[in-house]
Amino acid sequence: MFSDKIKPDKVDDWTCVYETSIESEARLVQAFLKDQGLTCEVLSKKDSAYTVNFGDLSSLFVYVPADQADDAQSALEEWKEGKIDYEGKDDPDDDEGNGNLNEDEEEEGKGA
Numbered sequence: 001m002f003s004d005k006i007k008p009d010k011v012d013d014w015t016c017v018y019e020t021s022i023e024s025e026a027r028l029v030q031a032f033l034k035d036q037g038l039t040c041e042v043l044s045k046k047d048s049a050y051t052v053n054f055g056d057l058s059s060l061f062v063y064v065p066a067d068q069a070d071d072a073q074s075a076l077e078e079w080k081e082g083k084i085d086y087e088g089k090d091d092p093d094d095d096e097g098n099g100n101l102n103e104d105e106e107e108e109g110k111g112a
Helices: 023-035 066-081 103-111
Strands: 014-020 041-044 060-065
Touching: 014 023, 014 066, 023 041, 023 060, 023 066, 060 066
Parallel strands: none
Antiparallel strands: 014 060, 041 060
């Protein structure tokens, strides 16, 4: 009875792209995917009869529309590998726009 792992439901036109038993993790993934411009919902299979926050009694599944599943899985893989390209922060060595003055700007500031 309890030996079977809870599986994500088959939902028409939606695909499960992430599974966890930690609510904050599911919400973080949801926020990340939404930030990537994807539609995303979390389905909780948490058994409300128990106050258990781990294992199969608290399974959470992150779903995206089926037509966005490939994009979501690619984004999650890049996130896992640390290859995220945040807007305006393409090059961590780029000093432009980060408040640091280059040498010319420093000289101008000293003379003023």
